[in-house]
Amino acid sequence: MFFLINQHLNYDYHSLTCIIIRSILSLLTSFFFNIYIGKFFINCFKKLKIYQIIRKNGPKTHFLKKNTPTMGGLFVIISILTSIILYSDLSNFYIWSVISVLIGYGLIGFIDDYKKIKCNNSKGIPLKWKYFWLSIVSLIFEYSIYIYGQNITPHQFIIPFFHKIVLHINYFNIFLSYFVVVGTSNAVNLTDGLDGLAIFPLILLACGFAFISLLTGYSDYSDIFNIFYIRNSSELTILCASIAGSGLGFLWFNTYPSQIFMGDVGSLSLGGSLGAIAVLLHQEFLLIIMGIVFIIETISVILQIISFKIRKKRIFLMAPIHHHYEIKGLPEPIIIIRFWIISFLSVLIGIASIKVH
Template sequence: MIFLINKYLNFKIFTFISFRILFSLLTSFFINLFIGPYIISCFKKLQKFQIIRTDGPIGHLNKNNTPTMGGVFIIISICLSTLLYCNLNNTYIWYVLAIILGYGLIGLLDDYKKIKFNNSTGLKILYKFFWLSIIAILIIYLIYSKKENSASIELIIPFYTSIPLKINYFYIFLSYFVIVGTSNGVNLTDGLDGLAIMPIILISFGFGLIAFFSSDINLCNYINVSYSEQSNELSVLCGAIIGSGLGFLWFNTYPAQIFMGDVGSLSLGGALGIISLLLHQELLLLIMGGVFVFETLSVILQILYFKIRKKRIFKMAPIHHHYEIKGLSEPLITIRFWIISFILLLIGMLSLRIHNGI
């Protein structure tokens, strides 16, 4: 949209990427501030409340009257801001939007079933994974069908070398696990007020910086970033995610007025996954998204250990519930996880230059 305005008004400043990143962030932030109270009020009237697990921490039982599906206004603000400020001729933008909308729809159906049947089950796990997989596979196919040499795919290894690793068609399988895995990792982490949204904001900031510099081939070689003419436009979209995340946190910080629900967690996790693929920074996502990895592993370990030994490693999984049951307050756990996420972001950014001695 901004390019169409520039075509008639000839205000070149509108097309500067730094301008578009800033206004994309601010626009999505203020959209959430504006529509957030209306959506919260609407969901309360429709009684779209969070379904609380009866076997969870006792303190969560008082959240039964908190609306869910707040991811709806996250998606709205990201999409509107992206359509306003991004170059819509850029295919990378449409890949990310497709994941956000597709995964958002699956999450919406999941949330709807939980509310309708008044349980925390939602969609059947196999059914949900099937549709998450279908969307991921379609997007991956579109991405790699357009590459001139899809048999040689680059994988940048943090802390190691400026020469990317060629992993051939295995990269397609890796791409699938990155998108679906990150989506579910965010979903598992979203269990406390404000817990998941801050790591999303921080990771988006890191990817936004990488995308901003990725169209400069000299700078890419210097900081171990994959060069692409299209990828710098992702920095504008990352700005939209950051702004939307901050706007949502306005209402989601403790005590939360609304939860993002699966519609928000699945779509935002999928967005981070696809952005990492387009930037060739899948392993960097593993570092910066360490909180999501930690939460996911806690669930996997809990299930495996219980099946083998009939005992539990943690008092409850995901692990943030373990700390709750041990007596730590919800805000304390959340803030500490935010601090860890910030440290992981710094480590991830450092890894881009460590191989050259800086």
């Protein structure tokens, strides 16, 4: 829509100034739209009794949240898509690539949440089938990049702090990127266990990638900051801004004590989308740095499983690690804020890894 208006005004739609303006408008639109429809969804979910299913073996304090609505990721996705339609160039390959992951993973998460609510248990889709469908969407995304995106983006990725080292991995990139997209979606899903714990790091991560994509899309700036230039990738700035704005709108309702939870429909779709953005920008390693909170949470689960299977002993009182601190008696708001601080610092470190040429 904004694109059509600019055609009549004869204005450079892809200029740096216009990209920044559209990004700000995208963030504000998705934020206020989320605020506007959020209360409606919360009331609607309460009437339909779409409540969070609490794990029986989880922390006892979580049973106080059993009447809290879930599947809030639905209106997060709606606000993101609305913002993208209004302000992005819909002919851009990168935009549709990320949208496909957002909708695909959102659909899988929706089915998973629906099954949990219908069956009144926390299992949802069987794990093997869940990973199967996540893998299918990821592989389609990767294949489309290889087939349709090969003329606009090379199959390379960059190592933070060592920008002179650019790895050319060709076909192996499909499998590596698969693990990035699927892994990020599940890492966010594991982290989404406390009020606002996952959404704020996602907002910071989206802001970090908005900055990176802005620099990457312009050859002059990519040369100055010694970042690999990727033609037309600056359009991802608008998409990242819409994710950040929608996340802020959701955080309005998700702060402690939460009025609604994201559900798998939100955590899988947002995590997968940011993983896809990292792949498109060739910044898979930077995702590890800026998303360190999600990495820590995932590693804590892996270590717990390995330790219990080999030693028959647990490393943590409960995994993911935020539950460990809960059981130790640390108040939930303190755990959340400290994880937010770690996430904020990790994004700053990630941006600092960009060396001025």
